[in-house]
Amino acid sequence: MTNKEINLISDTITRPTPEMLNFMMKAKVGDDVFNSDPTVLELQTKIAKLFGMEAALFFPSGTMANQTAIKLHTQPAEQLICDKWSHVYNYESGGASFHSGVSCKLIDGHRGMFKAEQLSEVIHDPKQYYLPLSSLVVVENTTNKGGGACWDYHELEKIQQVCRANGLSYHLDGARLFNALVAKNEKPEQYGKLFDSISICLSKGLGAPIGSLLLSSEKNIYNAIRVRKLFGGGMRQVGYLAAAGIYALDHHVERLQEDHDRAKLLGKALLASDWVEKVEPIETNIIIFKLHKNRDEQSFMKVMEKEHIKLISMGEGKLRIVTHLDFTDQMLSKVIEVIEKI
Numbered sequence: 001m002t003n004k005e006i007n008l009i010s011d012t013i014t015r016p017t018p019e020m021l022n023f024m025m026k027a028k029v030g031d032d033v034f035n036s037d038p039t040v041l042e043l044q045t046k047i048a049k050l051f052g053m054e055a056a057l058f059f060p061s062g063t064m065a066n067q068t069a070i071k072l073h074t075q076p077a078e079q080l081i082c083d084k085w086s087h088v089y090n091y092e093s094g095g096a097s098f099h100s101g102v103s104c105k106l107i108d109g110h111r112g113m114f115k116a117e118q119l120s121e122v123i124h125d126p127k128q129y130y131l132p133l134s135s136l137v138v139v140e141n142t143t144n145k146g147g148g149a150c151w152d153y154h155e156l157e158k159i160q161q162v163c164r165a166n167g168l169s170y171h172l173d174g175a176r177l178f179n180a181l182v183a184k185n186e187k188p189e190q191y192g193k194l195f196d197s198i199s200i201c202l203s204k205g206l207g208a209p210i211g212s213l214l215l216s217s218e219k220n221i222y223n224a225i226r227v228r229k230l231f232g233g234g235m236r237q238v239g240y241l242a243a244a245g246i247y248a249l250d251h252h253v254e255r256l257q258e259d260h261d262r263a264k265l266l267g268k269a270l271l272a273s274d275w276v277e278k279v280e281p282i283e284t285n286i287i288i289f290k291l292h293k294n295r296d297e298q299s300f301m302k303v304m305e306k307e308h309i310k311l312i313s314m315g316e317g318k319l320r321i322v323t324h325l326d327f328t329d330q331m332l333s334k335v336i337e338v339i340e341k342i
């Protein structure tokens with residue numbers, strides 16, 4: 001990234017801060033394939049304790065953590081149930097079918113979220129042996145394609161009850177769970193007690209360069225170590241990266257509120273522009289907006305590009321901006337100025 005560039009395509013583009021890098025360099029490391037990297041073990045214990053869950057496992061990516069969860073909770077030919085916009089269905093290269101041999105039943109939700117009643121309607125009766133057996137429900141909080149929307153916690157509880165009543169496992173894709181916790185002032189333990197497994201990305205809003213975690217029961221994590229190795233995700237002196245995660249959990253959680261505040265100010269500026277028809281409600285750090293029909297997406301992107309501001313198109317006439325750790329107030333003023341002048 002050049003000095004001038006303001007990159008708002010994603011919260012994954014952040015670079016470690018000097019303090020984080022310094023902390024990483026000092027990490028004690030060992031061979032994590034032999035389960036003997038002290039910093040990895042510390043991070044895993046720390047996050048499990050935070051959520052009140054039995055155990056956790058460090059992964060190179062959120063995709064691998066999610067795909068491992070799917071593998072743990074399903075058998076080939078079964079079906080997982082998720083929203084039509086979910087990451088596990090849309091953005092993991094078809095991994096659910098490739099790694100676990102399962103199909104996805106898609107719920108037509110709102111902004112990536114659905115109701116417990118909608119779930120009840122699509123669960124297959126196990127007696128109907130000719131239908132794929134429903135075995136897993138996956139929800140996402142915040143929702144990525146849904147524009148960083150946060151679930152209503154009560155609805156997540158109702159969905160858990162439906163899962164329990166039907167013998168389904170319940171996985172949370174919490175790539176941006178900390179954004180939801182900060183935005184809604186919720187506690188990690190509330191989530192730990194609701195789900196059979198949770199994945200969390202350290203490399204999004206939390207600002208670590210690499211890394212995700214899977215949280216679950218002792219038994220599931222024991223099995224997850226084998227699956228992770230099978231997927232090629234066993235890593236050696238990876239404590240340097242786990243250290244970034246520890247640093248992020250200690251220093252980069254509360255500050256997510258700043259990203260959310262900046263996102264809201266950007267949303268306001270966009271809404272005031274006569275180029276913009278609609279801005280989706282902004283709850284966290286993702287802004288999805290639509291231009292008026294007579295305004296061309298490409299010309300909007302070009303004007304932004306000329307000012308060294310990067311954003312991305314989501315298709316269907318939608319554009320996306322994501323705020324993050326490397327997006328400062330100074331940059332915010334510049335972007336608002338550009339939006340006002342366009």
Ligand SMILES: *Cc1c(COP(=O)(O)O)cnc(C)c1O
Nearest residue numbers: 061062063064087140144173175
């Ligand atoms: C980013 C993301 C993931 C994981 O992505 P990786 O790039 O593999 O770390 C999973 N789910 C959601 C909702 C995400 O936004």
